[in-house]
Amino acid sequence: MAGRVIVITSGKGGVGKTTTSANIGTALAKNGHSVVLVDTDIGLRNLDLLLGLENRIVYTLVDVVEERCKLKQALVKDKKNPNLCLLAAAQTRDKSSVSEEQLKKITEKLKKDYDYILIDCPAGIEQGFQTAIAGASEAIVVTTPEMSAVRDADRIIGLLEAADGIESYKLLLNRVRPNMIKSKDMMSVEDVENILSCQKIGVIPEDTGIITSTNRGEPIVNNEKSLAGKAYMNVARRINGEDVPFLDIDEPKDFVGKLKKFFSGLKKQGKE
Amino acid sequence: MEQFLNDNMYVIDLGELNTAPEIIFELSSVLDKEEVKNKRICLKLGNVDLNQAQLLSIKSLINGIDSTLSCVDTKSVETEKVALALGIIVSNVSAENAVELAPTMPYKLAEELREEVTNTQTEENEDIVEESDINGESLNDAIIEDNENLASEKVESVNEAQEIFESQTEEVQVEKEVVAEPREIINSDMDNSAIPEATKEEIQDELDVIFGSTPSQTVFYDMQHPTEIYEEREELTDIIVPEQEYTKEDIELESFPTKYIKQTIRSGQVINYEGNIVIIGDCHPGCEVTAFGDITVWGILSGIAHAGAGGNQKAKVRALKMNAIQLRIANCYSRRPDSLNTVYIEKTNSFTPEEARIVNGEIVVFKMND
Numbered sequence: 001m002a003g004r005v006i007v008i009t010s011g012k013g014g015v016g017k018t019t020t021s022a023n024i025g026t027a028l029a030k031n032g033h034s035v036v037l038v039d040t041d042i043g044l045r046n047l048d049l050l051l052g053l054e055n056r057i058v059y060t061l062v063d064v065v066e067e068r069c070k071l072k073q074a075l076v077k078d079k080k081n082p083n084l085c086l087l088a089a090a091q092t093r094d095k096s097s098v099s100e101e102q103l104k105k106i107t108e109k110l111k112k113d114y115d116y117i118l119i120d121c122p123a124g125i126e127q128g129f130q131t132a133i134a135g136a137s138e139a140i141v142v143t144t145p146e147m148s149a150v151r152d153a154d155r156i157i158g159l160l161e162a163a164d165g166i167e168s169y170k171l172l173l174n175r176v177r178p179n180m181i182k183s184k185d186m187m188s189v190e191d192v193e194n195i196l197s198c199q200k201i202g203v204i205p206e207d208t209g210i211i212t213s214t215n216r217g218e219p220i221v222n223n224e225k226s227l228a229g230k231a232y233m234n235v236a237r238r239i240n241g242e243d244v245p246f247l248d249i250d251e252p253k254d255f256v257g258k259l260k261k262f263f264s265g266l267k268k269q270g271k272e
Numbered sequence: 273m274e275q276f277l278n279d280n281m282y283v284i285d286l287g288e289l290n291t292a293p294e295i296i297f298e299l300s301s302v303l304d305k306e307e308v309k310n311k312r313i314c315l316k317l318g319n320v321d322l323n324q325a326q327l328l329s330i331k332s333l334i335n336g337i338d339s340t341l342s343c344v345d346t347k348s349v350e351t352e353k354v355a356l357a358l359g360i361i362v363s364n365v366s367a368e369n370a371v372e373l374a375p376t377m378p379y380k381l382a383e384e385l386r387e388e389v390t391n392t393q394t395e396e397n398e399d400i401v402e403e404s405d406i407n408g409e410s411l412n413d414a415i416i417e418d419n420e421n422l423a424s425e426k427v428e429s430v431n432e433a434q435e436i437f438e439s440q441t442e443e444v445q446v447e448k449e450v451v452a453e454p455r456e457i458i459n460s461d462m463d464n465s466a467i468p469e470a471t472k473e474e475i476q477d478e479l480d481v482i483f484g485s486t487p488s489q490t491v492f493y494d495m496q497h498p499t500e501i502y503e504e505r506e507e508l509t510d511i512i513v514p515e516q517e518y519t520k521e522d523i524e525l526e527s528f529p530t531k532y533i534k535q536t537i538r539s540g541q542v543i544n545y546e547g548n549i550v551i552i553g554d555c556h557p558g559c560e561v562t563a564f565g566d567i568t569v570w571g572i573l574s575g576i577a578h579a580g581a582g583g584n585q586k587a588k589v590r591a592l593k594m595n596a597i598q599l600r601i602a603n604c605y606s607r608r609p610d611s612l613n614t615v616y617i618e619k620t621n622s623f624t625p626e627e628a629r630i631v632n633g634e635i636v637v638f639k640m641n642d
Contacts, residue, residue, distance in 0.1 A: 092560055
């Protein structure tokens with residue numbers, strides 16, 4: 001059994017790479033796959049915080065690379081899900097501590113034992129990015145419907161196409177606000193897809209619950225009521241090859257809106 | 273009977289059973305439960321002497337449900353020898369299954385121990401208070417001393433952190449051997465001056481606790497040379513006790529130089545010093561402070577602190593507000609309890625200074641002002 005190595009990248013910072021990694025990882029593990037999350041953001045690690053594993057880290061990626069410990073020793077098991085492991089980045093070092101070949105070696109080793117290896121890529125296109133994509137064969141490009149993030153995503157896709165190892169890449173649109181799209185204040189999902197000419201794998205709506213879940217150290221997929229959680233769950237199923245229809249994220253909160261939506265839904269059904 | 277310790281560890285208490293068939297029967301009924309599967313199991317056995325074949329069959333029983341027998345806590349020397357011969361660590365956790373190497377044991381707060389004192393051993397407590405009054409000790413000291421005794425009785429104190437140490441570099445192991453040497457260096461004059469007068473009964477009580485009820489609590493001893501354990505234990509029970517209190521480690525601590533740092537230690541910053549460290553300022557999450565001696569933080573400690581990094585078991589970590597992600601003292605590792613994972617610590621003018629030290633192989637945090 002050879003696992004799939006997927007890098008989660010974006011170019012621009014703050015679009016939700018780490019949140020996406022944590023949630024897709026947790027979702028895949030919930031669906032019964034064995035998953036390792038590898039944080040390659042050395043010096044600015046956050047993935048451990050999002051998973052609430054901050055206090056359990058003894059050895060890090062850098063320790064593994066510098067052979068201070070075995071790979072297995074550095075894998076921190078998730079509190080809730082035994083299928084999920086984290087290989088944390090060192091906080092006290094910098095990106096130059098790990099080279100492309102070294103990360104490649106680690107992912108090759110992990111491939112043998114795990115179904116999915118998700119690599120959380122640092123922001124930027126420098127050494128850290130090059131290292132992170134070295135071992136991966138697939139990529140998920142995270143972007144938000146803002147011009148700057150889309151530009152950076154375009155640059156990243158260019159680099160991914162030029163990279164040797166990356167066989168396929170998909171787009172994940174994060175922090176989408178349906179109301180703003182409706183009022184033409186935000187690019188629509190289709191717009192972004194057209195600009196980047198890249199197939200999408202998921203659309204995640206903006207959700208204030210993300211902030212709460214980050215602070216609590218619990219991925220939002222564990223909250224079944226959350227729309228963003230559901231969307232991440234669907235992304236995980238799509239990664240696994242299932243054909244899942246895209247979630248209707250257009251959910252007005254007030255009663256009148258809900259009523260309108262209900263009737264428009266009836267109308268649509270009538271037409272069909 | 274059995275006890276859920278944490279995510280990966282299961283303690284099964286069979287201490288009351290006296291024959292091997294009873295143990296195997298009871299064990300197989302416990303092992304039927306779903307929650308015991310895929311765990312590392314710690315067996316607590318009583319006085320019963322098990323031979324190699326019996327222990328092997330217990331081991332294969334446990335292996336049969338995808339769990340591993342990682343440690344045995346026994347009162348019988350015979351069983352202990354057999355377990356060691358089979359590669360099972362006695363009252364300790366094997367480093368074989370390294371996936372769970374992260375410190376799975378949260379550090380204890382002194383109140384938890386104290387509660388147990390007030391609940392279970394109120395009578396004993398009163399005795400000690402009386403004695404301590406005579407000796408001019410503070411009430412607090414006496415209670416804490418009692419806490420230490422209690423802590424050693426706990427089977428939960430199976431030192432998981434040790435396993436991490438086992439897998440550390442050779443360097444540390446060499447230092448550990450030094451620690452394990454018999455403490456003959458200390459001369460008696462020094463003992464008298466440094467140690468609060470303890471009554472003979474107290475000493476006897478302590479001895480009972482340390483060597484009687486939990487003989488396999490061998491925190492100080494080198495696991496690499498298990499045979500030394502017996503020898504040393506006999507030696508200690510026969511004569512000297514004060515060495516327990518004032519060791520060459522204390523002398524070492526007192527002779528360390530001290531470094532003062534007046535700044536906030538931020539995420540990613542590392543401070544190493546072969547001596548004591550005093551930080552006047554906060555230590556933010558993500559920083560690492562490593563000292564051969566004590567670490568004192570005049571502020572909020574939220575990062576990782578490693579005192580006694582050279583192997584000194586008597587090293588302590590003190591802070592005005594203790595919120596450390598991980599505390600490491602010598603070879604003991606512990607993590608912050610998950611319940612204390614908060615977004616940030618409010619900065620107020622009232623602090624509760626706390627001190628962390630090793631009590632019978634566990635890191636325990638004591639409040640300093642009550």
